[in-house]
Amino acid sequence: MPTSGKTGLPAADPDLGRLRDFVRAFVAGLDEPIEARARLLRDLVARDDWLPAEYAEPDPARYRQYLLHCDSAERFSVVSFVWGPGQRTPIHDHRVWGLVGVLRGAEIVQPYRRGPDGSLLPASAAQRLEAGEVDIFGPDIGDIHSVANAHADRVSVSIHVYGANIGAVERATYDEAGREKRFVSGYANRSLPNLWDRS
Helix, strand or coil, X not given: CCECCCCCCECCCCCHHHHHHHHHHHXXXXXXXXXHHHHHHHHHHCCCCCCCHHHCCCCCCCCEEEEEEECCCCCCEEEEEEECCCCECCEECCCXXXXXXXEECEEEEEEEEECCCCCEEECCCCEEEECCCEEEXXXXXXXXXXXXXXXXXXXXXXXEEECCCHHHCEXXXXXXXXXXXXXXXXXXXXXXXXXXXXX
C-alpha cells in the first residue's frame, strides 16, 4: 500500500464512516457508564483505516492536538493526539472525564496524586498503552498525569474523548511541587473533516 512521505502512514482514502458511526454511538451512550463508552473507543482504535493523514501529522517541536469532532452542545469532543519521537506532556489535569485509545505506536502514562504537603507524587507505576488499548481518567478517579510517546524513533497517535470541548477548557499544568499554571489548549487544526459528506 502506498504511504505518505511525511509520516509513513497509509495514504489510502480514510473510512470516515467509522468515525461517524463512533460519534453516533457515543451520543446514544452518553448516559451509560464510562466503561461502556470506553468499549466504543476500543472498537474505533481496533482498526487503523479511518483517520485522515492531515490529522496524524507530527510537529518536530511539540505534540499536536487535532479536533476531529465536537458535540454541538459541547458535551464531548474527539481529538487525535500526534506524538513525535520522544515527545511528552508536562504534568497536567483535565477537569472533565476522559478516554484515551492508542491508534498507532504506544504511550506511557504516569498518573499523579497530591501528597500531604500539596506536592505531586506518582500515584502508581507508569502504564504503557499499546495500539488498541484504552485508558480512563477523570476528576473522581484521578485526573492528573503526564503522557509520553513510548517510542524514541517513531510517531505515535492516540484518539482522546473528553467530557467537554477540551480545547476551550481552562485547566492547568503542574510542577512537582504542585504549583499550577493555567492554560487553554486550543487545537492545531487548519481545517475540519466533514463527517457527514457521503458523496
